[in-house]
Every structure is written in structure tokens, then in C-alpha cells.
Amino acid sequence: MSSEITIKVLVFGVFRKYIDKGNVTVRVNSDCSVDMLKKALKDEIIKLNPQFEDVELLDSSVFAKGNHIISQNVLLTDNEEVCVLPPVNGG
């Protein structure tokens, strides 16, 4: 039986348009990978913003933990804090 874990996602850039407080907490299955978190986050954004249509945004974004980017297959643990980073354009 799969239990649930809580992940806090910090958002940046265009994601602030959809999650204006800068972070969102999602509940996912305990065997959740980054790729699965991406789907859960998309559902959460749609719940908060029924008009959300930028389906490519999450596919073009990466996740980071601390000061490194994490790959799609990394498994997450309870109460972890991760960041979602959309395409960049500084300078």
C-alpha cells in the first residue's frame, strides 16, 4: 500500500503568475519521482488557475534541490523542498 508524502515546491519566473505566494505544497505518493511531481504540480496549477493553458511550460522546466538540478527519475522524500525552474532569460 502506497502512503502519501508532502513536497513543498518553490516557484520562480512565470510560475509566479499562477502561484503568486511563491510556493505550493503538494501531496503525492511516497514513491514519487520528479517526473511524477511535475504531473502533480500541473494538476495543482490547473486547480488554482482553471484557465491555465501553457501545457508546454512544465515540460520545458527543470527541478532543483539546494544548489543542483535534479533529474526526472530522482525519488523524493517526505517534507522535501524543491524548486521548479522555467526557461531562463537573465542579463
Place this chain on the structure above:
Amino acid sequence: MDKNLKILFTDKVIKLTDGFNFVARDAHGAITSFLGVVRSVNEGESVIGITYDAYVRLAEKILQEICVESTNNYGKEIIQYIAHQVGYLPVGSITTAIYVSSPHRKQAMSACHYLIENLKKRAPIWKQEHYLNGSTKWLKGCCLA
């Protein structure tokens, strides 16, 4: 602390003399700089300002990696300084200041170009333009994957 490298994210106005003074060396005959400035028009829209957002913890690490690559490419003598402001900046504000010094101009010019081109593509920094008509838009960019 590497005395040949400084990376700074700030919500204060960037002081240009800080970068110049950091890279200046008696043995270096060249100092190059790049200054990014908020411009008043983008793609036909009248811009009044830009809000910069950054994931500073990762951005600092990535900029350090870019500077190491630059040192490997253009010589261990080069001194590098990168400052980026975050928060809201009105038109005319300096967003980014990059200074590089080296004994000779070629290395300093190449390194400065390398730093800004890679900062734009690889550092987790984002901009939201504010327009004269009151609307805003987060600009599209380069995928980090």
C-alpha cells in the same frame, strides 16, 4: 574566497566602480565590461521597467562554473566580476555588470563575451516586463535541461 572572482546578486543599485576596482591590477593592461540596461521598447511594446527574479543559490553556483570555464579558456590570470540586480528596475537601470581584466585585451574581451552569453542561457534568472499600458509579461527563455 577566490580573489580573482566575485559574483554578486543584490536588490540595491549596482555601483560600477566596485566591479572596476575589483578587477583592476597593476599587471593587467585590459579591462572590459558589459552593462545590461533596461530599455524602453521590446518587440514594439513600450516598457517602463523589468522585475528580475532569480534562484540565487543555484545561480551563484552556475555563474562560478561559467567563470571557471572562462578561466580555462582564456587564461588563469583573468579576474572576473559579475553583479546582477534583482527586483523591480525602471527603464535606464543597470541590470547586469560584468568586468574582466587580463594582461592583454584579447583574453579580456573574449572572456567578457563568454560570461554574458552563458549567463543569459544558463543562470536561473527571469524577467517580467512592465508595459506603459499597465500590463506585464514574463519573457520566454532558454530551457535549463
